[in-house]
Amino acid sequence: MTLVVAKVTPHQIVMLADTRIQSPRQKRALPDVRSGSLKITFVASNVAIAFTGDPDIASAAIEDIRGGCTSFQSVISVLKNSSRGSGNEYLVGFAGPKRLFHVRGGEAKERRVAFIGDSVGFERFQSGPRAAPQDDSWHATMIGPDVQDQTLVHDQLARLQSVLEDRSILSVGDFFTVALSDGGTFRFPSVATMFFDAESRLLAPDGSALLTSTDERRHRFTTWYPRQRGLASSAFVFPDAQRAFVFYQGTPFNFANQCEMFDGLVGDQLADEIERRIGIRFEVFEIRHV
Structure with missing residues (x-):
């Protein structure tokens, strides 16, 4: 399962998703976060697609779109065929003019607000962040x-983070992706979070922390976006732990389901090593505690 939510605002389309890939057949053991995937991709600069269900079926649909045409009718037709009888669902956003569609069971319906994936996770998303402990x-x-x-995007992200941190929801977790339409094209923005006097927010399915905070009980977490616009890849960076997880596309314009881990580097040195190893240059985005 997964959780993807999307909303059409007066200015843009906002899409958010987790990265956890979990099969119903999978045992409740701790999966490696590197086995996940970015569930939002761009098949053209103005078309963003998110999926839930079988990753192989979703990837095949993207291949069909790439092999044909990214026009409105062609994209919708491929996704309708992919969802028919497969159990896969899709959200597809068109940046200009702004339109959002929910595709499932061979049918496509236009929405202003939509979600696909875990219904319990969505209920938790709807309830919003809970009050912090004292x-x-x-x-x-x-x-x-x-x-x-800005206010709406922050609100939506805070709601998604509250689901990722909820130990009772095992099928939604790990990292997050935010995609925004901007001037007729889609992009991933950079996100930086500073945690003060709190334990790590990157949790395993059993609720244990995959990364711990520093001795000062505070840490930073940032997501970097590629310099190449329209490239659906992300680097999830923990500067204090000097660790980064970079998700990238094994096949161009498909879902980023390949992950490389980097240790012992920060800032421009990390960006240089990522570019050397996987050929993607990320914008360095850092904030510091003072």
């Missing part, structure tokens, strides 16, 4: 550059 823990998040509807 331990003076808090965090601050920055999204950029030049993001419209």
Whole structure:
């Protein structure tokens, strides 16, 4: 399962998803976060597609789109065929003019707000962040550059993070992806979060922390976006732990289901090593505790 949510605002389309890939046949053991996938991809600069269900079926649909045409009718037709009898569902956004469609069971319906995936996770998303425990823990998040509807995007991201942190929802978790339409094209923004006096928010399915906070009980987490616009890849960076997980596309324009881990590097040195190993140059986006 998974959780993908999307909304059409007066200015743009906002799409968010987790990265956990979990099969119903999978035992409740701890999966490696590197086995996940970015569930949002761009088949053209103005077309974003998200999926839930079988990753292989979703990838085959993207291949069909790439082998044909990315026009409105062609994209919808391929996804309708892919969802017919497969159990896969899709959200597809067109950046200009702004249109959002939910595709399942061979049918496509236009929506202003939609979700696919885990219904329990979506209920948790709808309930919003819960009050923090009385331990003076808090965090601050920055999204950029030049993001419209800042308040709404922050709200949607806070809601998704509350699902990722919920130990009772095993089928939604690990990292997150935010995709925004901007001037008729889609892109991933950078996101940076500073946690103060709080334990790590990257949790395994059993609720244990995959990365712990520093001795000062605070840490930073950032997502970097590629310099090449329209490339659906992300680097999830933990500067204090000097660790990064980079998701990239094994096949161009498909879902980023390949992951490389980097240790012992930060800033420009990390960006240089990522470019050397996988050929993608990421914008360095850092914030610091003071």
